[in-house]
Amino acid sequence: MSLPPLGDKIVIASHNNGKVGEIGALLAPWGIMVRSAAQLGLVEPEETASTFAGNAELKARAAARATGLPALADDSGLAVTALGGNPGIYSARWAGPEKDFGLAMEKVNAALGKSSDRSAVFICVLCLAWPDGNTACFEGRVAGNLVWPPRGKRGFGYDPMFVPKGHELSFGEMEPARKHAMSHRAQAFSKLVAAIAPNGGKAKREETDDAIRRTHPER
Numbered sequence: 001m002s003l004p005p006l007g008d009k010i011v012i013a014s015h016n017n018g019k020v021g022e023i024g025a026l027l028a029p030w031g032i033m034v035r036s037a038a039q040l041g042l043v044e045p046e047e048t049a050s051t052f053a054g055n056a057e058l059k060a061r062a063a064a065r066a067t068g069l070p071a072l073a074d075d076s077g078l079a080v081t082a083l084g085g086n087p088g089i090y091s092a093r094w095a096g097p098e099k100d101f102g103l104a105m106e107k108v109n110a111a112l113g114k115s116s117d118r119s120a121v122f123i124c125v126l127c128l129a130w131p132d133g134n135t136a137c138f139e140g141r142v143a144g145n146l147v148w149p150p151r152g153k154r155g156f157g158y159d160p161m162f163v164p165k166g167h168e169l170s171f172g173e174m175e176p177a178r179k180h181a182m183s184h185r186a187q188a189f190s191k192l193v194a195a196i197a198p199n200g201g202k203a204k205r206e207e208t209d210d211a212i213r214r215t216h217p218e219r
């Protein structure tokens with residue numbers, strides 16, 4: 001697949017500071033000037049699609065159209081097996097207008113009840129849109145189990161109740177660099193890098209890991 005060049009400026013089509021920070025760190029080694037949708041005063045489009053890819057694409061297209069720059073959007077969420085994949089694309093909406101993820105995590109836990117199946121996956125679709133209407137989307141996933149009560153204050157969203165498979169610490173307890181070594185967002189980003197820089201991807205990946213360590217100092 002050959003994609004149009006990205007140029008040296010890009011818009012992160014997200015109003016979620018947690019995501020903007022993570023994506024900014026992933027992009028840091030590429031020498032691309034990054035602006036967020038909020039910094040540019042862009043309106044938050046309504047997420048009317050029924051899939052992660054559909055919503056990521058509509059957010060990316062809206063930002064590319066509004067700014068004339070390539071835009072990168074992220075639509076992501078937590079799909080809980082015992083809840084038939086919910087909250088899924090509604091993960092942000094379960095936090096209500098106040099974006100209260102303490103409340104959202106309580107809703108997930110209440111819906112799970114006494115279910116013995118605590119498995120869940122975080123899913124992320126990153127979508128690039130160019131001002132000419134071209135788009136390219138990449139999906140990443142990480143599997144894990146849900147714990148209660150939530151653990152740790154790092155990360156954002158549902159991180160404190162998610163323990164990735166094969167690990168002891170929740171995403172809320174882990175050093176950011178460890179989350180980013182395995183997260184759904186990092187996996188989608190690796191695919192994106194492979195598509196836009198088929199030869200430079202590996203070296204840049206190592207620089208990316210260093211940049212994440214620098215931009216997420218220990219709290």
Ligand SMILES: O=c1nc[nH]c2c1ncn2[C@H]1C[C@H](O)[C@@H](COP(=O)(O)OP(=O)(O)OP(=O)(O)O)O1
Nearest residue numbers: 014015016074075076077078091092156157158159
């Ligand atoms: O790594 C993550 N760690 C914890 N929680 C996460 C993560 N990734 C997505 N999530 C949850 C919370 C987020 O609010 C929702 C995504 O909803 P989503 O519509 O894609 O994002 P959003 O409304 O927060 O910001 P925006 O649409 O402006 O990019 O899923």
Ligand SMILES: [Mg+2]
Nearest residue numbers: 015047075092
């Ligand atoms: Mg959203």
